[in-house]
Amino acid sequence: AQVSQPRSRVVVASLFAGSEFAQTMLPARRNHERWCALHGYTYACLEENIAGRADPTWSKLPHVLELLKKGAEFVFWMDADSLFISDGVDLQWACDLGKDFVFAGDLNVVFNAGHFLARRGAWAERFLSDAFRIHPWPDWEDNGAMMILLGGGSADEPSSWRTAFERMKVPTRSPGECHRAMTQLLPRSVAEHVQVVPQHLLNAYEWPRGGGDLSLLRGDPILHFAGCSAEQKTQLIAKFAPCTGDPLLLLHAKSLPA
Incomplete structure (x- = not known):
């Protein structure tokens, strides 16, 4: 008989900073909590800006780093403006890739910081620490900082930042685009530790053409x-938060107004 491998211990981390934002996005938080409970994952929701910077999104770096240092085997970052929409898929497939950092991009870039899986170890901890040191940086906050490192830039050499950042501005929607990024764009020293996967596996978008129904x-x-206005996000999260992959709920979501 085939012996099943033990499931990895995963902490799902997110950030709902500010009371007004947290209240508006409460259906998303409830969605995260329910899905994590279903799969036996710990949910570590941060409610304040711990980065000491104007944009609270930087808080994801010290938050994930702290969880790893406290003993989490894997930490999966989940942006507040995103939902789990299929109960039948957990994160074990990403853990099984055997990489220190697993992520997806989109139609414009190799890496989108809305979702990534970090594995406990020296490489990921240094990556997150170095990304936090790439500041100030004018483009895309922490997302831009991590793009710089993935592109071969060094936190200690600001002169390397722009070139590395621009190198990462290519799409990674398909397996072919991901293969090109891994083999031709990411430095070998980085590529051996990471895996970029097709966008829909970790980071499907509603924007720009209503892709949520297709994702379901x-x-x-x-x-x-990502890319939707604050008002649109509130409406869309209310629409899609109940989705579990159940065909009946899928049909219900499609019947609701956008």
Whole structure:
């Protein structure tokens, strides 16, 4: 008989900073909590800006780093403006890739910081620490900082930042685009520690053409509302938060107004 491998210990981390934002996005938080409980994952929701910077999104770096140092085997970052939409898919497949950092990009870039899986160890801890040191940086906050490191830049050499950042501005929607990024764009010293996967596996978008319904039909695990306005996000999260991958709920979601 085949012996099943033990499931990895995963902490899902997110940030809902500010009371007004937290209240508006409460359906998303409830969605995260329910999905994590279903799969036996710990949910570590941060409620304050711990980065000491104007944009609270920087807080994801020290938050994930702290969870790893406290003993989490893997930490999966989940942006507040995103939902788990399929109960049948957990994160074990990403853990089984055997990499220190697993992520997806989109139609514009190799890496989107809305979702990533970090494995406990020296490489990931240094990566997160170095990314936090790439500041100030004018483009895309922590997302830009991590793009710089993935592109071969050094936190200690600001002169390397722009070139490395621009190198990462290519799409990674398909397996072919991901293969090109891994073999031709990422430095070998980085590529051996990371894996970029097709966008729909970790970071499907509703924007720009209403991709949420397609994501439900395809069975994508996560739907991200990046690029949508604050008002749109509130409406879309209310629409899609109940989705579990159940065909009946899928049909219900499709019947609701966008």
